[in-house]
Amino acid sequence: DAKTTQPPSMDCAEGRAANLPCNHSTISGNEYVYWYRQIHSQGPQYIIHGLKNNETNEMASLIITEDRKSSTLILPHATLRDTAVYYCIVRPRNTDKLIFGTGTRLQVFP
Amino acid sequence: DAGITQSPRHKVTETGTPVTLRCHQTENHRYMYWYRQDPGHGLRLIHYSYGVKDTDKGEVSDGYSVSRSKTEDFLLTLESATSSQTSVYFCAITETVNTEAFFGQGTRLTVV
Numbered sequence: 001d002a003k004t005t006q007p008p009s010m011d012c013a014e015g016r017a018a019n020l021p022c023n024h025s026t027i028s029g030n031e032y033v034y035w036y037r038q039i040h041s042q043g044p045q046y047i048i049h050g051l052k053n054n055e056t057n058e059m060a061s062l063i064i065t066e067d068r069k070s071s072t073l074i075l076p077h078a079t080l081r082d083t084a085v086y087y088c089i090v091r092p093r094n095t096d097k098l099i100f101g102t103g104t105r106l107q108v109f110p
Numbered sequence: 111d112a113g114i115t116q117s118p119r120h121k122v123t124e125t126g127t128p129v130t131l132r133c134h135q136t137e138n139h140r141y142m143y144w145y146r147q148d149p150g151h152g153l154r155l156i157h158y159s160y161g162v163k164d165t166d167k168g169e170v171s172d173g174y175s176v177s178r179s180k181t182e183d184f185l186l187t188l189e190s191a192t193s194s195q196t197s198v199y200f201c202a203i204t205e206t207v208n209t210e211a212f213f214g215q216g217t218r219l220t221v222v
Contacts, residue, residue, distance in 0.1 A: 034210070036211070041198065041216065042215065042216070043200050043202075043213030043214055043215055043216055044153065044202075044211075044213050045213070046211060046212070049210065085152075087152070087153075096141065096158060096166065096207060097155060097158065097168065098143060098155065098158075098202065098204070098211055099168075099169065100152050100153040100154070100155075101152055102150070102151065
């Protein structure tokens with residue numbers, strides 16, 4: 001299974017864009033990139049996912065490099081409520097397992 | 111919010127006693143997962159189910175068993191609880207392998 005590498009922590013000023021990187025250099029052609037976040041001690045929440053094209057929804061944008069070896073989750077205007085742990089997950093198509101890493105702890109400050 | 115409920119939400123139990131945690135869903139999703147979360151370890155997959163009576167091991171399955179006798183319920187059992195199983199347990203569901211997961215609110219288990 002492809003593995004992901006994320007920085008353990010990042011800071012971002014409120015109102016600014018938060019750019020969270022993820023390295024998945026061993027990704028293969030049929031593996032999706034998923035992003036989740038976990039606020040405090042709540043259950044993780046799905047944010048966005050993609051295969052090779054950039055994706056955008058009401059929460060965030062996902063930019064995947066052309067070689068697919070890395071991606072960036074963008075929160076365009078971070079708020080204090082975006083303070084959370086963000087998980088980047090590479091999930092092969094048609095696999096039953098959903099494996100998490102340790103994620104990036106994003107702290108948004110006023 | 112997806113209809114997924116974990117019970118109990120909090121439990122304190124003694125070492126050596128059996129404990130069963132329940133995950134109940136109203137979404138009719140095929141896949142269900144149990145995770146534990148400890149400081150510094152993120153979420154670790156314990157067991158998962160890909161259908162009624164179909165289950166498999168995850169990353170940290172030792173000391174745990176699961177059962178899924180109907181679509182809506184996935185039970186996690188600690189046959190003989192140990193202090194190392196003190197953790198927060200999360201249940202998750204997905205409709206297919208290529209769709210997003212929805213998580214329950216978690217169960218905080220303390221083994222004393």
